[in-house]
Amino acid sequence: MSKILIVEDEADIAELIALHLEREGHEASSVSNGLQALPAALQHMPDLIVLDLMLPGLDGVQVFKRLRADTRTAGIPVVILTARSQVVDKIAGLELGADDYLSKPFSPRELVLRISAILRRVKKVTHVSELRRGRFMLDRKNMKLFLDGAPLDLTTIEFKLLTTLMENDTAVHARADLLREVWGYSSDVATRTLDTHIKRLREKLGPAGVHIVTIRGTGFQFQDAPDAAATA
Numbered sequence: 001m002s003k004i005l006i007v008e009d010e011a012d013i014a015e016l017i018a019l020h021l022e023r024e025g026h027e028a029s030s031v032s033n034g035l036q037a038l039p040a041a042l043q044h045m046p047d048l049i050v051l052d053l054m055l056p057g058l059d060g061v062q063v064f065k066r067l068r069a070d071t072r073t074a075g076i077p078v079v080i081l082t083a084r085s086q087v088v089d090k091i092a093g094l095e096l097g098a099d100d101y102l103s104k105p106f107s108p109r110e111l112v113l114r115i116s117a118i119l120r121r122v123k124k125v126t127h128v129s130e131l132r133r134g135r136f137m138l139d140r141k142n143m144k145l146f147l148d149g150a151p152l153d154l155t156t157i158e159f160k161l162l163t164t165l166m167e168n169d170t171a172v173h174a175r176a177d178l179l180r181e182v183w184g185y186s187s188d189v190a191t192r193t194l195d196t197h198i199k200r201l202r203e204k205l206g207p208a209g210v211h212i213v214t215i216r217g218t219g220f221q222f223q224d225a226p227d228a229a230a231t232a
Helices: 011-023 034-044 060-069 087-095 108-123 156-167 175-183 193-211
Strands: 003-007 027-031 048-052 078-082 100-103 130-133 136-139 144-147 150-152 212-215 219-222
Touching: 003 011, 003 034, 011 027, 011 108, 027 034, 034 048, 034 060, 048 060, 048 108, 060 078, 078 108, 087 193, 100 108, 108 156, 108 175, 130 156, 136 156, 156 175, 156 193, 156 219, 175 193, 175 219, 193 212
Parallel strands: 003 027, 003 048, 048 078, 078 100
Antiparallel strands: 130 136, 136 144, 144 150, 212 219
16 A cells, blocks of 8 residues: 645645545545645655645646655655646656656546556665666666766656666667556556656766767667767
């Protein structure tokens, strides 16, 4: 059983989400005001948060920033749920570092499946602690990245994405495979989530972002010595 916090001002939607989560054996709690979100997260320490962007008191973007700014809640996965359906809003939500995004109206079953996929990924046990590739060292037990010996903060999903790429750095990772391995999606799911997180991860790595190479028409590869002609 996992604890899920729902931050949603429409009571009927919050109740619908809670009902479907509880049917799957999860424990659901909810708040209806953005100002209540961080205190509720600190009180319950949920395994995942479903966050609406359009909230009274404090909008969802500011709520998300406060969650990520607090070390106690920074690692909690967040699924953004909102009535906004424009592509620019979806990209903005994912670029903030959200783990997934759904627009209203939505399928409660799809939401539950996506939540379950994220929870499986977060709770997956890693048996070997350190993974080293050139300038990079991943401490998988504590979910920390060290670049040239210096720690670099990554979100849970960014860490999982980089780990997946580095674990088999001789392979080209197909987009469908990454979506399945990192997010638990089936191969027929169309989403911009992967592109958004690759972009954000490269930005965090700075000049070292060139080690994540785009293979046109296929996917991505981690390269210790990236080809200067490779397309990033």
